[in-house]
Amino acid sequence: MGATMLTSPVFAEGVIDVAIIGEPPTLDPMMSTADVVSIVTQHFFETLYTFDENWAVVPLLAQDMPEISEDGLTYRIPLREGITFHDGSTMDSADVVASLQRWLKVSTRGKGVAEQVAGIETDGANTVVITLTESYSPLLSLLAFSNAAAMIVPEEVLGEELSAIVGTGPYKLEEHLPDQYIQVTRFDDYVSREEPSSGGSGKREQILDEIRFVPVPDAATRVEGVLSGQFQFADGLPTEAYDRIESTDGVEPMLLAPFGWPIFAFNLKEGLMADQNVRSAVQAALAPEDMLYAAFGDEKFFVTDAALFPESFQWHNEEGAELYNQADAAKSQELLSKAGYDGSPLRILTSHQYEFHYKMAEVAKVYLEAGGFTVELDVVDWATLTQQRDNPAAWDIYITHSPFLPEPALTSMYSPTSRLGWANEEKDAVLKEFTSETDPEKRLELFAELQKLVYEQAPFYKVGGFNTLLAKSTALDGVTETPWPYFWNASLSE
Template sequence: MRIPHPVASRFAAAFLMGASLSIPAYAEEINVAIVGEPDTFDPMMSTKDVVSIVTQHLVETLFTFDDTWAVAPLLAKDLPEISDGGKTYKIALREGITFHDGSAMDSADVVASLKRWLEVATRGKGVADKIDDVVATGPYEIEIRMNEAYSPLLSLLAFSNSAAAIYPEEILGETIDQVVGTGPYRLIEHVPDQYIQLGRFDGYVSREEASDGAAGARQQIADEIRFLPVPDPNTRVEGLLSGQYDFADSLPAESYARLETAEGAEPMLLKPFGWPIFAINHKAGLLTDLEIRKALQAALPIDDMLFAAFGDDNFFVVDGPLYPEGWAWRNDAGIENYNQNDQAKAADLLKQAGYDGTPLRILTSRQYEFHFKMAEVAKVALEAAGFKVQMDVVDWATLGQRRNDPALWDIYITHSPFLPEPALTSMYAPTSRLGWANEEKDAILTAFTTETDTAKRQELFSQLQGQVFEDVGFIKIGGFNALMGHKSGLTGVTPSPWPFFWNAKTN
């Protein structure tokens, strides 16, 4: 049993010895069905949504996002003072903040946590070469000293996956066995593949501002939150309809009509939500060859893939630009290479590349059923183009482990919400698990992340999008809306790609 908190460990020990242990009686319990088992409670080590959804209740960052996706302070007292041409960030910390182990948070904890983030987290490693030092300038003040301006820094520090989470200095190491945070809930018990039980942290000190997205007050209304790994999407639907779950994440599009007319349950639609992605291995294997990547890009029947995945065009859009209509980052660079659905062209490209029949390994999971359905349709088209395709279908936790080893896959299928800052998408960086690097793209990315003028950044992002299509850095498979569902009478849950429940209650 993996239980990363001292309280949980004591509970487990007492249970195994047949002893009794006083556990609080919970007045209100929120049961949340999620797509699978988080493979870690240390969000620095993961970019997976299922990890973020759970761990944002346990650990906190210096900053977060409000309802408009603007950066707002969380453990920081205010937004930072930025000086020296954008290279020095002075951050005042809130005082009186307590970790779950009873210790008080100060600047030493924050400095040590941020230094670990720079060393071990995907997003932290992506910015580490731009940061000269993180230092304490007082008991409740730190400075981040950079060697060049980096415009996405605050968004990175606010993000809940690959998160710059703040921990007690004493527990830090390459790995953390028992995660101790400052969040509104603490881990009570974890039974793998059954449930994750969180209880209200009585030492929590909320911000005083009104709740606004993830910013402002975190009210701790429910005494207990239980996250229940439910890999099968139809089981999540049936459990919601039967009243077993108060909230269910990532539901199939075809269940919308049932939820809309059901007694006791309601749909929650995020529109637009995000984009499915074929993540490409540039470090090893078949797709290190540009001509073979172009053959892959040419062969994919995007329309058919999206229809198979979602079944109803209310839930998807065949759309090439990396941002949807209405977003400042939207542009048309490179989109002539989108949705070619040309298996004959792909076959010619394979011939030019001297393709020898090595299997194209597609790593996917049925816990996000739309991933699997897209892969099935892609497989047929790719085989028609001359690829030999190997489908590796695993549970989501296993996929999260395997994608870290470039020897085990050529494509893995994932998805992302549309993020307020493009640099939050780690796939652009050569340090990401994709390993996508070329001289022109890397120069554009550096210019984009050091520029502070909005109009200039938009032009640079257009060039970066062009590189995504021309070098086939990764492949966007359209856009989609996400369906969640909740029990009738559940309030206080803000529609979000990473729903949180500290303000939730059932009527």
């Protein structure tokens, strides 16, 4: 296992080792939507707002919720005072403005809202004013999300790249040896909020002295490591390991249900998938239930479901469902003929680090070949995949997944500025109306229209819904069940 073998005692006082799915492609969360980036960086970077256990937006570095003008165009955000960065400097409104301006330029989610932002300005040392060109209802959810995060850092470290990893979080970056570990230690000058802990909100206690995030690309190695006590927590485990974990003393499974949705993301910018008929042919050929069985093995871990949100979410609807789960090779061949398909390879970019991605790719290849495609699987490590997917010349489909998010606009794939490049006049009009509407019932109706367009225009393919398996030592207490596990408030028992 090489770098994954650590020599420290398994239960060193106040120290835990966390097995993650691989080396994060960056420690700058503005620059990536990869979950492995969020999991690590949320310990040392913080945002103005965050989510509580009910996915309501609540203040974090902001002192309170913003004062919003009647027309919905002006947000006055009061900042907490006395917040110290890891470099010893004090956070003020200039840092916040500079951080948010960079977020609009470099973050996938920031770019998605940039056209609606007329300006971000200071109003004294402890107030920031965001002015919009039009009402944008998901703004606070975007500012709260730790993924492609609008994190706040000192103005001095900002640039195209961060000159230093300096945040306000309860832990600070101590040492980073790529492909070996990312070590974070308690930040002694951290000032926690005083509200009771709820989800990511409220009090963040620094009980653990040190957390080491260890990249372990092989899923089986992550399983064996948590079972043996080498790791006190392991992320992204294969579902077939559930019974072994459950029956092993000193270890317990954490099954997040419902967790999220596997996604085949399509390249609409160039190549084969820029043709609507080719995308519809892929949609017609795929057999999601077989893909899900191959990936998860047991129906307690997945559901074959067209809806972009499960029934437990207010956004659930069945628009477009008739175009899901077709497994129709003849229809695929007919659509390829209409497209003038010449047999060029359909390049599917995937990784073994999320083993269920690869298993779905193998099944998809069989069905797509039956549907008339020549298929080429490009299997790379996850860090490479997250880099290659930003180059539209390198892929036709890449496989990813997402937790179910509280606000649909947090899913960047709907935006024409995303790496998929889904730009369409009808869709753009619906999306604009959806993000500017403030009436909750009207927003539900508009999202149903958007889901219908997802199936009609096929910018991506939801394979189904799935639950995800994590595992932890029974000696590790205080870990909240969440798609992005965090370890403030966590402790080791004797």
